[in-house]
Amino acid sequence: MDKIRIENLYKIFGPKPGNAMKMLAQGLDKKAVQEKTDMTVGVDNASFSIQAGEIFVIMGLSGSGKSTLVRMLNRLIEPTAGKVFVDDQEVTAMNPKELVAFRRRNMSMVFQSFALMPHLNVLENAAFGLELANADKAKQTERAMEALEQVGLAGWENSYPPQLSGGMQQRVGLARGLAVDPDILLMDEAFSALDPLIRTEMQDELLNLQEEHQRTIVFISHDLDEALRIGDRIAIMEGGRIIQVGTPEEILQNPANDYVRAFFRGVDPSNVLSAGDIVRDSYPTIIRTKTGSLRAAHEILSGSERDYGYILNAKRQFQGIVSSDTLNDALDAEAKSLDMAFLPNTRAVDASMSMQDILPIVASNPWPVPVVDESGRYKGVVSKNRFLRTLHRTEKARNGHAQK
């Protein structure tokens, strides 16, 4: 389900946005408009939708318009043109009163600079959104305490923001965002001001929170590692335009242009791609039935020019691997059950495991490694060949760009 949908969104900063809009319509880009009119194109015709419950990362270099874009979602910045929908409600059509109610109810925001109120203590800061919504005091305290506990700051309620470290301040910022229990959390470079170790810790924290309670998170970042780590999908922006939207794997495997490719230079694909991304259903599968499947298996395998066959049950869950040799042996021994032909010590890997994680298993077994999804269903195999070729191809894509 689309949680947020934006349609042809534009933002021009300057006295006469109409002129700049005309130029954009003629196909000029941000740079050309800037030179001709001295107006800045913040966002240029952005359209995409964000699914409920996903972490959607908007990535780009500074000045690419990502912060402007996220601020148009709650109209901290008024769009020059275009529409924003949340739950099929048109945010861009709301009057000021509706907008205030919408901001209190649906969306909260976490800022790069933390933006905590220095005159309020940690508890009051966490309760700030509820205070604005005129919630009663007892409820404010209760919700704020819960949120502080969620981010691991129980016991710090009476401290003041300047007394806390950066990481802790941002935890307060996060608690403030969570306390109002929003469907949507906007995070504007929320972790960029933190040092790398704390940043990773906060990313994990966010993923944990997301596990407990699926919110729709729009996360702005200029850090690729961060985007890959937490993003379910990523939108890449350049010069106010959305260049590409997709899962990290899709973007890594098929970068839309050199700008996108440049982002991925220096990324190890084996960290990003998972077993599920490179799986191929290229080996014969044999459904195990109650009787007589030993001979049927032999037939299927010998007709397939493959050495290994993958045995599934009726629910297509992985059971074991047979080879032409073990099948022959079992037939010779007049074995009754297909189990007798199973190779020892075969194990399936989870589709979500990274290439890095499955490497030892792929390397140490002569047969291609079976891959299953979270419910144990067979998705295909990863062979040594396939593994190496994937590494090689992404390598080439990156080097090809670097040499230009």
Place this chain on the structure above:
Amino acid sequence: MFEESVIPVDVWVSQFVDMLVDNHRDIFQAMKWPIEYLLNGLDMGLNSLHPFIVIAVFALAAWKFSGIRLAVFSVASMVLVGLLGLWEDSMTTLAMVLASVIICTLMGVPLGILAGRSDRFEAGMRPVLDAMQTTPAFVYLVPIVMLFSVGNVAGVLATIIFALPPIVRLTSLGIRQVHPELVEAAQAFGATNWQVLRKVQIPQALPTILAGLNQTIMMALSMVVIAALIGAGGLGSPVVRGLNTLDIGGAVVGGLGIVLMAILLDRLTQSMARK
């Protein structure tokens, strides 16, 4: 070159003030009464209190907001004022300063907030404030006397004109200095304009506003002598009397009283602002 073509502004102003005095004096007399009410209440209140109570209140406030040193200083300076025979005058001056500062705050803080939130209003306000601060008091003393007659109330009015600008300017500055991210954060969480003002801008600007209040108090004190020229009582009157009769001693004693009050009020309000 200009001998033949002088714009008769002086004539116009005189005619305008005469017109106001002749036709609308009752309006100005009516405007007088809230100030008169406030001022007389404060004056009578302060003068009817036993000096010991006033000294104790000042000492306690000094001790609470600053420390034992300021408390000792306030006791010593107020006892000295009493011993110089200036107690009643100093209470009258305190009442006038308080009355002007209360009115300046009531007018100045809202004006400053408007100026802080609107560039237009600030631009319109600035020349008015400049004029209020730089026009010599003697220029507006005469029309004030003509419209409001002589006395303490006229003195307070002249004081307000001179002492209002700092609190307006510093309130505006304080509001403008609030980090835009804080305002943005409040808006993102659904703050109305009024909530942004009350829950973010005013609390954040408070130290600066208090610095403005401190400046307003000091400027109000500096008007004490000028106010005495149009018949206001208080510590200015011995100075003016001394000037008129060449009584150097009397003038110095009055001046000493003003200086002591000024130091005391300055230190006290500064330490309040720091808390």
